[in-house]
Amino acid sequence: MSAAAPEQEGGETGPSRPKPRRFLLPAILLTILLLLGGGAWLIFSRLLAPLASLGQGGPPPLPVKTAPVTTATIEDSSEYVASLQSRQSVTLRPRVAGQVQEILVRAGDPVTAGQTVLQIDPAEQEAVVSNRQFAVETSLAEIESARADAANARDALQSLEAIRQARQADVRLNQQEYDRFQRLYREGAASRQLLDQKLNSLQTAQAELLEAEADIRAQRAIIARQESNITRSQRAFNEAQSNVTQQEVQLQYYTIAAPFNGTVGDIPIKVGDYVSSTTSLLSITQNKELEIQVGIPIEKAPRLRKGLPVQLISQAGGRPLKTGRIFFIAPDVDPQSQSVLVKAVFDNADGKLRTQQFIGARIIWARQANGVLVPVTAIARQAGKDFVFVPERYDARCKATDEQQGKPKGRLPKDDQLVVRQQIIRSGKIIGNNQEVLEGLKPSDRIAVDNLLQLQDCAPISEQGSTNAEKSEGKS
Incomplete structure (x- = not known):
């Protein structure tokens, strides 16, 4: 008997296998408790909470962020791609033949009218x-x-x-x-x-x-x-x-002078070269005043007039760079493109623009002051119509709507409850992250800006205050 006891203590199988059964029962009990808790929560959220709300006069309001509509000057404009041209640009060529004796400037040098830039041997x-x-x-x-x-x-x-x-x-x-x-x-x-x-x-x-x-x-x-x-x-x-x-x-023709103030461009010749009347010596460009040429589609031609503002805009982001005005409108139509050529002039005293540079040109046809703008994300679309949700107090209109839909009186919101009105709007063009509203809103209106998918006409809400966009606007 004394020999059997050590065998039971040192054995690796046999007597040790029943031990996991002692933990199985608590696990089963814990699972049952979790299932009972989840079921209780579902019963409370689906049955008890609605019943409690019936006793309080209607469903709980949905938290919604609101913001005032934005008013700004809205431009009726069209954008085109244009090329900048200098109003004064020349490639100098000699009137005589001879050997280049001296070049007095370098590419990029500013020159004044009458300044000698090159000398041909006059012996x-x-x-x-x-x-x-x-x-x-x-x-x-x-x-x-x-x-x-x-x-x-x-x-x-x-x-x-x-x-x-x-x-x-x-x-x-x-x-x-x-x-x-x-x-x-x-x-x-x-x-x-x-x-x-x-x-x-x-x-x-x-x-x-x-x-x-x-x-x-x-x-x-x-x-x-x-x-x-x-x-x-x-x-x-x-x-x-x-x-x-x-x-x-x-x-005098052997002395080449600048015809106007400008900047020296490319100089393809060098001292000692023989030049004639067909040889290009150098170019001079005056960039302080530039112009663009734009072909306007013939359907927009009736709106053209001299003095219309034109903005040069960056190709990255459309930021306005310069503002000029139309000074020339072609009297005839280009037969190939069926467009009307217009020209606009721009001041470039700071020298930030260059000739032959491709740039966006925005022609502003008209400006509307106090135009209404709303965020694009605040507009809902259904059945081909655009609408927004406007916060207002629960009124007779909403009450009549709810009654027509057969809602029990006990579930109707209180008269002072804040609800949203589904307001149909007529949208204009998109400007950045906003969209122009042509009809349906006043500058004093506020609109809901989130939870649109959960909103419907006359749905009760709790206003959550200004959005980040409104706060930043107030700071500016």
Whole structure:
């Protein structure tokens, strides 16, 4: 017997197996208690609680968050994709051919109107100008020489005219002497020989007078030729001077200057390159004032007018960047796109926009002040209609509705109970997270913003206060 006891204590099977049965009974009892508790809760929530509510005048109100409708200026607008264009942009090309001697700017440099940006080697043209100037100097010397000859000829003419006056005096004196001796000869007081002498003296004086007049006519002819030479030399001088002016203008073309204030763009050439009138030297763009060109569909063309506001909007988020106005409306329709071209101008003094940049353009057709907006999530849709739930006190309308639906009087809410009215609305466009309400709400209304699926017309609610959106709006 003493040997059997150790065998029972050290055995691994046999006597130890009945031990789990001692824990099975408590587990079964615990399961039964849980089932009884769950059943009791169901009986209370489904039967006892409604019966208790019947005694209190109706179902418990549903907790609902409410918020006032938002009022804002609502824009009637359309959005398009546009490209920014500079109102002043040019690619400079030379008017002359030659070798690039110096580039005075770099890409991205700001320049002012008239500033020299590039120099083409002007040596050959300067030689042409110098040659033309020499021709001018030669023509001027010829003019001066011709004028001197003409002056000398005029002096000689004055001397000849003085001689003619002296000869005229001799003729008059000899005529008087001849007339006097002719009377004396008729009276016999003078001989025939003296009379012939006086006649000879008269004829000699007359011949000298004729010679003096011939010299004067010849001298006048010389003067006319000198004046003709002066005129011819003056024409040659004028022509030479015109050639110099023309070549000097041509010389200016070897200096390339900025036509307006702007910023230097790409410079595809380098010093030493040979350029001609078809070579692109560099570009200059003025970005302080930009414009867009937009094709408006023909169905919206009747709404176009000059001065309509246009907003440039970012392609990420639609945030307005700049505001401008339409200044040009094409008089005709594009035959291919059936659209009307409009242009709007924008100030870009801050330089944040760039030419050739694609950007959104929002044309604002009209603005409505105090437009009503509600959150998109606060709108319920049923049978093709949109509606919201407006909190109000239980009234005769709701009472009549409940009675028509056959609800017992004991389950009707009290007269001062807060309920919701199912209000049909006419929706407009979506603006961000809100939707425009065209009809059905007033700016003073409040609406339910949650638990919409559990609400119905005249359902009792307990208002839970402002939403986070309303609080943030109040802070702003």
